Amino acid sequence: MKRISCVLFVLLLVCGFAFAGGSADKAAPAADTNSNTVKVGLLCIGDENDQGYTYNFIRGQKEATELLKADGINVDWVIKYNIGEDATCIDANIEAAEEGCQIIINNSFGFEPFMLEVVDDYPDIEFISCTNSASAVDGRENTHNAFADIYEGRYIAGVVAGLKMQELIDNGTITPEEAVIGYVGAYSFAEVISGFTAYFLGARSVCPSVTMLVSFVGSWSDATAESDAALALADMGCVMISQHSDNTTPATAAQSRGIFHTGYNNDMTAIAPEASLISTRIDWGIYFYEAIKAYVNGEEIPQDWCKGMADGAVVMTELNEAIAAPGTAEKIAEVEAAIADGSLEVFDTSTFTVGGETLTHAFALDTDGDFTADSAEAVFDGAFHESEFQSAPYFTVQIDGIKWLNAAY
Amino acid sequence: MSEVRTPLFRLAKREAMSREKIWAIRVGSIIIALILGCIPIMLTGNNPISAYAVIVQGSVSRPIYIRQTVKIAIPLLGCALAIAPCFKMRFWNIGAEGQITMGAVAATFFALNFAKTIPSPLLLAIMFITAATAGGLWALIPAFFKAKWNTNETLFTLMMNYIAIGIVAWLQGGPWEGRKGSQLIPMFDDAARLPEVFRVHCGWIIVLLLVVLMYFYMNKTKQGFEIAVIGDSVNTARYAGMNVGWIIMRTMFISGAISGIVGFMIVSGANYTLYKGVANGVGFTSITVAWLSQLNSFAMIAISAMLAILEKGSNTLQTRLQVPASIADIITGILLFSMLASEFFINYKLIFRGRDKKEVNA
Numbered sequence: 001m002k003r004i005s006c007v008l009f010v011l012l013l014v015c016g017f018a019f020a021g022g023s024a025d026k027a028a029p030a031a032d033t034n035s036n037t038v039k040v041g042l043l044c045i046g047d048e049n050d051q052g053y054t055y056n057f058i059r060g061q062k063e064a065t066e067l068l069k070a071d072g073i074n075v076d077w078v079i080k081y082n083i084g085e086d087a088t089c090i091d092a093n094i095e096a097a098e099e100g101c102q103i104i105i106n107n108s109f110g111f112e113p114f115m116l117e118v119v120d121d122y123p124d125i126e127f128i129s130c131t132n133s134a135s136a137v138d139g140r141e142n143t144h145n146a147f148a149d150i151y152e153g154r155y156i157a158g159v160v161a162g163l164k165m166q167e168l169i170d171n172g173t174i175t176p177e178e179a180v181i182g183y184v185g186a187y188s189f190a191e192v193i194s195g196f197t198a199y200f201l202g203a204r205s206v207c208p209s210v211t212m213l214v215s216f217v218g219s220w221s222d223a224t225a226e227s228d229a230a231l232a233l234a235d236m237g238c239v240m241i242s243q244h245s246d247n248t249t250p251a252t253a254a255q256s257r258g259i260f261h262t263g264y265n266n267d268m269t270a271i272a273p274e275a276s277l278i279s280t281r282i283d284w285g286i287y288f289y290e291a292i293k294a295y296v297n298g299e300e301i302p303q304d305w306c307k308g309m310a311d312g313a314v315v316m317t318e319l320n321e322a323i324a325a326p327g328t329a330e331k332i333a334e335v336e337a338a339i340a341d342g343s344l345e346v347f348d349t350s351t352f353t354v355g356g357e358t359l360t361h362a363f364a365l366d367t368d369g370d371f372t373a374d375s376a377e378a379v380f381d382g383a384f385h386e387s388e389f390q391s392a393p394y395f396t397v398q399i400d401g402i403k404w405l406n407a408a409y
Numbered sequence: 410m411s412e413v414r415t416p417l418f419r420l421a422k423r424e425a426m427s428r429e430k431i432w433a434i435r436v437g438s439i440i441i442a443l444i445l446g447c448i449p450i451m452l453t454g455n456n457p458i459s460a461y462a463v464i465v466q467g468s469v470s471r472p473i474y475i476r477q478t479v480k481i482a483i484p485l486l487g488c489a490l491a492i493a494p495c496f497k498m499r500f501w502n503i504g505a506e507g508q509i510t511m512g513a514v515a516a517t518f519f520a521l522n523f524a525k526t527i528p529s530p531l532l533l534a535i536m537f538i539t540a541a542t543a544g545g546l547w548a549l550i551p552a553f554f555k556a557k558w559n560t561n562e563t564l565f566t567l568m569m570n571y572i573a574i575g576i577v578a579w580l581q582g583g584p585w586e587g588r589k590g591s592q593l594i595p596m597f598d599d600a601a602r603l604p605e606v607f608r609v610h611c612g613w614i615i616v617l618l619l620v621v622l623m624y625f626y627m628n629k630t631k632q633g634f635e636i637a638v639i640g641d642s643v644n645t646a647r648y649a650g651m652n653v654g655w656i657i658m659r660t661m662f663i664s665g666a667i668s669g670i671v672g673f674m675i676v677s678g679a680n681y682t683l684y685k686g687v688a689n690g691v692g693f694t695s696i697t698v699a700w701l702s703q704l705n706s707f708a709m710i711a712i713s714a715m716l717a718i719l720e721k722g723s724n725t726l727q728t729r730l731q732v733p734a735s736i737a738d739i740i741t742g743i744l745l746f747s748m749l750a751s752e753f754f755i756n757y758k759l760i761f762r763g764r765d766k767k768e769v770n771a
Contacts, residue, residue: 078728085593087680088689091477091724098473099728113596117681187582189590218582371588396589 037074038103038296041096043089045108047081050221052246052265054081057107057130060284067289073296085110093118097125103295105288106130108220109191119143126301128291130284131191133392136304144301146287147391149308151198152339153280155346156309156316157262158202159335160278160328161240164260166207167325174239176209182233183214184226184243184250188407192216192244194386194393198346199242199262200402205351206331212402213238221246227253234259241275251276260323267317277324279317286313306391310340347384352399362397364389418761431755438751439744446740453732460726464737467725468718474725476609480679482717483609484509484671487616488695489702489709490623491667494660496696497627497704498636502661504551504566505668506692507573508544510685512669513676514577515543517594517683520601520676521585529600536601536673544669545662547573552661556654570692577685585683596681603678610678617710619667624706636660668692697745719744 042061046054058079065075078101083092089111096104097118105128106115112132119127119142128144129135135143165179181203185192200212215233217225226245230253233241241254241261251268254261255275261268263279291301307313316336319329338344349359362384363373373396376389386395398404447457468478488505495502516536523532551565580586580594587595603610627633635656639646646653671691676683698716702708723737 079731080728082734084686086684086686086689087682090680094473094477095724095728098471099725110591110593113593113682117596187590187592189588192590366588371591 036072036296037076038292039076039078039099039101040292041078041080041093041099041101041104043083043092043096043104043106043111044079044081045083045085045111046221046246050246051248051271053221054107056265056281057284060282060286060288063283063285064288064292067285068292071293073293075292083108083111085114087114089114090117093127094121097122101125103128103292103301116143126291126295128301131392133304133390136390144291144303144305145391146291146302146305147387147393148282148287148306148313149387150280150282150314151194151346151386151393151395152309153282153314153316154195154198155202155339156332156335157242157278157280158199158204159206159331160319160324161199161242161260161262162203162205162207162210163325163328163331164277164323165203165210165240168239169207169209178237178239179207179210180236180238181210181212181240181242182230182236182238183212184229184233184241184245185214185216186220186245187218188216188404190396191393193398194395195244195264196242197352197395197397197399197402198386200399201346201348201351202335203240204401210401213405214402215405216407217245219245223247223249226250230254231257248272263317269318269320273320274323276320277328278319281315281317283313283315286311304391306387308339308387309336345383347386347395349379349382349384352401354397354399356400359384359397359399362395364394415762418759420757421760423756423758426755434751434754435748438747438754442744442747445743445747449736449739450732453730453736455730455732460730460732463726463729464719464722464740466722467729468722472608474721476607478714478717478721479609479613481720482713483612483616483678484675484691485695485698485713485716486709487612487619487671487674488668488691489698489713490616490619490706491664491671492695493623493699493704493706493709494627494633494636495664496699497640498657498660499640500552500555500657500661501563502548502551502566502664503563503693503696504548504569505664505695506688506690507566507570508548508665508668509672509675509688509692510570510573510577511547512540512544512672513683513687514573514580514672515539515669516673516676517585517597520597521595524598524600527600532600533603533677536677537670540669540673541666542669544672545666548661548665548668549658552658556657574685574688577683577687581684594683597677601677602681603674610674612674612678615670615674619670620706620710627704627706632656632659701745701748716741 044054044057048055048058061077068075078096078099080092083089085108093104093115103126106112107130109131112129112134115127115129116134119140123142126142126144128146131147133145136145161181168174169176169179183196185196196214203210213233213236215229217229219225226243226247227249230241230250234257239259241250241259243250243264248268248271251261251263251272255272259275260277261272261275262277265281267279268276286307287305294301316332335344359379362378364376364378366373367375373394378385384395387393450457450460467474469475488509492502492505516539519532519536519539547569551562551569554560554565555562582592585594587593603612606614635651639653639656643653672687675687680687694716698709698712701712719741726732726737727734
């Protein structure tokens with residue numbers, strides 16, 4: 001009994017603080033009194049230190065803040081870091097909503113199911129799930145999806161890699177058969193498959209003999225596993241490493257083995273100046289700007305937003321001229337223009353085969369919730385049309401020339 | 410006369426202390442903890458008083474915050490109740506994390522496969538029972554080895570945690586995975602979700618019932634008495650004709666079953682899905698709850714509420730003041746450490762060399 005009274009005393013003590021600080025509480029949700037100030041929550045799976053995925057979101061957040069300021073809109077950001085893809089995400093969304101956020105952005109794929117548990121309690125708050133696909137089609141007004149045509153950037157990164165490998169072949173450093181790419185993927189997941197296929201097709205468009213090995217590490221972010229996978233790929237004879245994972249360790253692994261690398265999310269040339277050629281990344285600032293501006297103007301935030309290179313939503317980082325093959329910069333400009341004007345389709349079905357056959361049929365959307373696409377024909381007009389029916393990638397075909405080393409993940 | 414070397418200070422068990430003195434030590438320790446807690450807050454450039462205020466506001470100032478706090482307290486309390494009989498028996502079950510996880514796995518199996526075919530109340534009852542059974546059986550394994558071959562239960566139960574978590578990691582990426590490559594098990598149907606009472610899942614009623622039951626079990630039943638005897642002396646228990654091995658296994662099964670029920674409440678009431686971090690450290694934090702409350706069921710309510718307030722409040726602290734989440738963990742650590750230390754100073758005293766001599770001379 002003594003213990004109970006002891007704890008009750010503590011509770012009493014802290015309650016005293018609650019009343020003492022009561023006035024501070026009222027000051028907190030004052031943001032929306034000024035119509036040109038909007039309070040936006042950004043829930044992140046990591047923090048800026050990953051120098052990759054979340055860092056890229058924070059960059060977009062800062063960029064959007066500047067763009068909006070120029071339009072006379074002030075953004076009061078509430079940023080929460082290191083949220084798990086689990087029930088803590090439910091709590092984080094409730095927390096952001098209760099703290100007065102008018103828009104809440106969930107930055108990771110796995111946040112969406114948890115975010116959707118909260119949205120009905122806050123019909124006046126706009127919820128955005130980046131990189132996932134259920135919010136756009138759930139029939140709710142206040143839930144949204146967003147992604148970008150990152151496969152376009154992957155394709156160009158592939159072109160840069162292909163040019164480098166072709167240079168190595170032409171120099172006699174490697175034989176045509178030795179032009180093997182090693183790809184460090186997170187999971188055998190549509191977004192990853194779409195990305196590495198686009199990358200491979202880009203490389204093969206300029207280096208016809210190229211082949212690719214894909215190693216899945218079973219995590220979006222595991223610096224050691226990513227490094228180990230890259231080193232193992234190098235040992236299997238890969239001369240080029242690329243990645244769909246959050247860390248920079250594949251770049252340093254490539255440099256340590258004297259081979260080359262292209263990155264994702266962030267410029268990695270500073271970390272691996274002798275290996276990393278270029279990276280591609282989504283510029284989230286473009287979307288944040290559009291979405292927040294629409295909200296402030298009383299317009300609808302798009303249910304499913306997806307833009308590509310033509311709109312600046314996908315960008316290439318600076319080319320590492322010191323090690324890239326000559327003429328790479330010109331080629332990048334040429335391919336960028338071709339993608340922008342529609343004359344080049346990344347998933348042109350004449351450029352790849354599946355089991356020796358041309359791809360003639362693939363569904364884009366899953367309508368019955370069994371997680372297998374069952375509607376919306378994506379193959380038409382001689383190409384697989386990625387990210388047209390929904391913003392999140394849906395290319396899951398295993399094409400010839402790419403070998404999956406482990407599909408366990 | 411040869412000089413006797415005494416250490417600079419030594420510890421001695423205290424005689425019974427007056428109530429006032431005990432309370433002075435306890436209150437003092439909390440005040441010291443709150444003052445020490447100011448240091449990390451000030452290091453982040455914030456005013457400690459307003460930071461403490463935010464912690465309290467973030468946990469109890471609005472109905473939804475209170476509900477969120479209760480949601481955190483439910484598994485802590487439930488799990489502390491689960492491990493109390495083991496600790497009373499001096500069987501160091503630090504495997505509650507795994508027992509929660511296995512209970513959650515069993516509940517999830519039915520939630521995923523039978524939500525459309527079995528009516529909700531029946532389904533929830535099945536999930537409850539199978540979760541309790543799974544948790545109990547999981548706990549029974551180390552208990553069996555302890556009873557049979559006297560294996561070290563601390564290591565055994567700890568290792569079992571990682572196996573349970575590994576099983577969920579496999580299910581998450583394998584047979585129960587929703588969208589391929591997503592590593593996410595689909596959310597439960599409404600039929601497999603615990604109903605809410607006062608807008609918090611009814612698990613709070615279950616744990617409060619368990620508090621009463623556990624109090625009764627430990628203090629008023631023969632089995633509770635047997636547990637206490639084994640805790641005091643295994644040899645006495647044997648001499649009295651108790652089947653120690655059997656009692657160990659029975660107690661661990663009960664403990665694991667309650668943990669399993671906690672796992673069921675977490676997946677069905679709070680998370681609505683299963684993932685490898687389902688226990689989220691509850692199995693370890695609840696050890697602190699059980700210790701601080703000295704295995705008293707009713708004291709556990711207050712201790713788990715206090716920890717839940719700190720956890721929920723620190724979440725708000727992070728949101729409002731943009732301080733790292735670890736600052737709040739540090740404050741929690743300081744508070745718990747001080748509370749444990751105060752119990753130490755209530756039971757023991759320090760005797761310094763100088764003072765000791767004076768006593769001898771006198």
